[in-house]
Amino acid sequence: MLSNSNLEASYNLRKDKVQKAIRDVYTKIGTSIDIGELAFVTELNVVMNLLWGGTIDGDDKQDKIGAEFRKVASKFVDLMGKPNISDFFSNSCQETFRLHPRPPLLVPRISSQSCMLGGYTIPKGSRVFLNTWSVYMDPLVWENPSNFNPERFLNIDNDKLWDYLGNSFEYLPFGSGRRKCPGLHLAEKMVMYVLASLLHSFDRKLPEGENVDLSETFGIVIRKTKPLIAIPSPRLSSLSMYE
Template identity: 50%
Template sequence: MDIILFLCAAVCIICMCLRSLRLASGSRLPPGPRGFPVFGNMFQLGSQARSHQGLAKLAAKYGPLMTLRLGCMRTVVVSSSGAAREMFKVNDLSLAGRTVYEAMKVDVAQSNNGSIITAQYGPSWRLLRRLCSREFFTSGQLNAMKTIRNNCMEDMVRFIREESEHGKKDVEVAKFVFFMNFNLLGNLMFSRNLVDPKSKEGNEFYALAAKIMEVVAEPNLADFLPLLKPFDLQRIRKKMHYYTEKAFEITAGFTRARIQASKSKEEREKGKKDFLDVLLNFKDGNGDELSSFSSESINALALEMFIAGTDTTTSVVEWALAELLHNPQIMNKLLDELSGVAGPDRGIEEADLESLPYLRAVVKETLRLHPPLPLMVPHRAMESCTMMGYEIPKHTQVLVNTWAIGRDPETWEDPHCFKPERFLDSAIEYKGQHFEYLPFGSGRRMCPGMPLAHRLLPLTVAALLLSFDWVLPEGVDPSTVDMREKLGITLRRATPLRAIPLPRRS
């Protein structure tokens, strides 16, 4: 019986894919490698099906706008600033949909409607985006959070010092950056710190976030051959459900504690609001567009913000310190600049950032070489459109290879070298208008947290460098620092960066 069911499923898959090919045969798709019947380019790419590096190599052969067929999923890959410009300036609305992989669908609410990342473009998504942009990432709100950011930075430094106080002990840098950012988001959402290195919840969530990102990035046959979805042959849905359920229990616990301790609705409206206050205000009936925004949706949104917000920032800061340890002359130049601004009784403050061009250049160069989302979150064509003379049919998945765009030799001199100086006399910014440099994306679905990252990233790098003299573990030379990448949704290091934080010399 199982064999019969399998054969029937195989026949249906073949029919569906052949039908898809017939529908596309009359359209002028961008060029790409020839594929096998039914499976397309799946087995040609192997684990590189979602690899920014593998796709960049193919784009060098087939062009900056390239078509791949992964089973029944037609995919177009954007790999140049020119193609990105046409996508976001001409076809932004047409391509504002989301391709949602099976692993992304496994959340406690069993719905993507309450998600900023995976929800389809529409009224509910636009309202959530406005809540983020107008309530929490405005200049006024970010200025009001300055003291909280400083406190979270001080806690991060204290945690590192406590970890290393018993001699020359190397620490996992990313872990402490993660805790700092987690507490910063905790204050943004729940008005309080949530974790520290000794807390069970903090360490568990740190491990769960890494696992969730790994599972989401794992190529899943069910995404490309839809009739395989019920079977979960790779157990991705099962693993994702397990990890997200565990992570949800932690964030739901924070939400419950915050609600139980919260003031009445009238008191909330008079006082300072955090993100939970705003969402509860809509849940209480003040926002018709979110009248169905349930407690489960609030918890799922909190989980999404914690995982996405902490993992991306942690990745960028870890890469920045790794590049500085790998290039000591650049670190010394940056320390000279920081020392010229920071005094014996104070560190770097946000008001100092305009006086620190090399620090800003180091962060920009890190984002160019190591964008937090090398393929962005997959876009989806909501309607057919034309790009660079080619047709992009409706429902096509669109991947934007920001990693390849940031290393394009036609745009960047010595594209694989870490050279912050390239940004010192450059007007290029990462706010979505310079299409040769898109670490936070562009258009409608650009990262809403970019204004916070704009302040947080340079401040975190400065705090780490001014608080400690960082030394590589014994036997590790700057030239041998492991700079390999690990396949994932976020661009993480193949091996976590470990370094020795010595007390800072005056």
């Protein structure tokens, strides 16, 4: 289906399926026909024949499988057109990873050869720690680095790749190269999805007399000194949406 030459080569197959559709309609003269269903099943037969060499010929099978497949396809198209709520939180996550990096020091590397870095000699065999926290707090790299500002990732030079893949040394939330976090892609999807789903589904408030404490405890990973405790309340209009 992605090759013009292959499509041209399948001309006779496509012509046969259209002619069959014409014959089927002719046998139903005077009866009601779902034109959309007819066109969909014809196209489905063509695609199935191209992929697997088979079709759903036969009135009973054609009506049943074609209708079910069309229902699934229609639902799929509807879902494709709907926004994913996690898409809107990509930037309340990029800034969080910058301001509160989980690994303040990336996994140590052993230098394979001696080199000069920033005027210092790094001997071969040295254990090297990359302090990403200091990079994220550097005012020469980030404007007002101690401020939480998600919009900064919307207004960044186009020549920089601000993603999670470690393509820019100013932003390495999951590391870079062969030592980057193996769970990067899963984390990228799940962190935003879980956060967006919780924010969409619930309102929340702090327990009586409590304040949000953003203080952190330094270690191999940075953790909140005090856990975030919140009291949720339903936000969606119908309780059935929580089932």
